[in-house]
Amino acid sequence: MSYFNFTFRVISAVIFLSSLFQDVLSQEKYWVFFNDKKDCSLDPYTYFDPKAIERRLKFGIPLVSETDLPLNSRYVSEVEKACGKIISSSRWMNAVTVNLSKDNFNALNRMDFVREIQPVAKYKNYSLCDYHEEKLSNGELELLKKQVQRMGASHFEEKDINGRGIRIAVFDGGFPDVDNHSCFEHIRKDGRIISTYDFVKDRENVYSASTHGTMVLSCIAGIHNGQGMGLATGAEFLLARTEQKSEPFSEEENWLAAMEWADKNGADIISSSLGYTHHRYFPGEMDGKSSLVVKAATIAAKKGILVVNAMGNEGSKRWEFLGTPADADSIISVGGINPDTDYHISFSSYGPTADMRPKPNVTAYGRVIAAKKTGVAQVEGTSFSTPLVAGFAACIMQLNPDMDNMQIFRLIEQSGHLYPYYDYAHGYGIPQAGFFFKDSIIKQVTVNFEQSGDSILVKIPENIDLESDSLSHMLFYHIENETGVLDKYAVVQVDEHNVLTFLVNPALKNKTLRVHFRGTTIEHKFISE
């Protein structure tokens, strides 16, 4: 081949490839953040639902804060003039989303009221759908009962506590057949679906698209053949479709818009099963500060809403850690428990956060029976642990109407079956209704330390039964360092009364050993000499 011919081929190939790839550089969706809300005002009594006003007044939250104010209309119209249609807007973030080309990007950057421009991110829903046939096996029927009984449902039933009067907003990929499925008949009959909005299609009807939301809602409030599938069967609901599909990715703008909508419509609790991991972030950014959704979740908490979010299903994957916004410090992050073993289910993401704060806060079953389009099915994912805890939270709110969201948050942690023990797989354990009805709790010392010379023996007293299959054989322990962060934690199956021995040595100096067994938590501090 001649030199000329070769050169010609190279040039034509490069031109061809360049033309093929030019689409990649085309428009993308961006957030445009504004500097201020100058000259903006709001009448809270016309804007907010009475329940949102009530929440603010009850907990001393200002009726109107900066984040509630509408956007500056001049800023919005100038952006619109420069870039075309505004796709969405967020009062909380003081921002709009628009499609931007490179030229638009530069033009906006020059506007004095624009603080920042950043791409809109995508998130992932935490479900591992594993459909079974409609007719439940005996094991699955048992699971249906256990998923609420493990949290002490009978205590609530006895006192007729079912989340009555509590408004829960559920964000998901769609709620098909919630408008005619038998599991939700009691909710429809009482008119307890207060409002719905599809943020993907910009319309009110949410009863289509992904079944994931239907399954999640059933784990808060469904009833199947008289059996509660969640604990808040008496609560009222705001249903928001925020995702395109259950498994792939959708955009954070819908989630933010739904957050503001839920606040406006008087939500007491937001139950959400989404999160961002490696598609947008590095593990080190799971610090409760970096993501837009974590900021939004934190604003919601400041407005008195209890946000309950899934930890994620990355536990057995390379990522391993929680996704954001589960890293926010003021929201309840929920991990998964294996109903067969009663400890961490393998896919449930681990804590702590990147800045080493403990997460998850609590856990619930990560494999459950949930409603699907017709009938019910067994499904997996921290997506379903989350609504179980959201339902529990609604019951606690009903029980303690004068407590604000953060007080409820702490109570739920304290009700965990492991509390005050915690670790980064189980948090404080599975919330227990029995905690709120203290008469029913019988305390018995089930584990202690024996120190001899240079060793500490963790021992189960001889009078404790280690033969019975109906009692837990799991012993939890962790080593906490002097900064309050765990160095190590483990779960051990106990078959003998002498469980484990720690050899005292310089590496344990100033560290704390905590052990939990059947409701008893003991600790030993290795003091420096």
Next chain:
Amino acid sequence: MKYCFSLFMIMAINLSLYSQKILLEKDVTKAYKNIKGQNTKSFGHLFVNYGLIIDPSDGSDIEIKMPNSRLGAFGYRHKFKVSGFYSFGFELGMRFSHYQIKQTEDKVFPNPVIHDKEKIKIYSGSLGLYNRFNFGKRGNSIGKYIDLGGYASYNFNRVHYTTDDVSDEVAPGADVYAKKRVVKNSGLEYIEPFDLGLFGRAGINNFAVIVNYRLTDLFKSSYNWSELPALSIGIELGLLK
């Protein structure tokens, strides 16, 4: 040093377990350290791709059938990240190119004989070098990218196949009956043993659209045929972990 300390600490913390079974054990001292992944300094993965050879129908004396003519590859790719925008890397793989020759009256390649089907199959080992340009914010993922690179390949197996329907040709009373006759000629002398080419990819995470363009002649210069098409377009699946 840090590793040694951590290891020492874990061993030192240590304990003797009696006959108990450990169900879950986590060492948190390693959390958020030594992060690996798709957007770290060095990352490798397997890939597989498949594409169609595009005949420009430029009056060449060899015409191929589309979409029966195709090209594919599988192999290992490694990426070295220089910045958020730029990375470079290499890939090692096996490629195949199948050209199905159109059987026309004026056919000359590789001879004028008309068959029911006629194919040239080339199997190669290949080494590629590429530049990667990433776009958009991403976390520890591949994200959106454009790759531009070149490859060199060694065509270790060059085969010519012909297939003919011979059901009418079987002599009455013959012992063996067959409907098809497939003739394979390997070690084709007229095909160059080495190729050079350019490739480009536009991808998002696992998926990419790929374009290959062969720069060198496929046939040795002593043979007076025009060239087989140089361009192919296909899709690729990255087997990312």
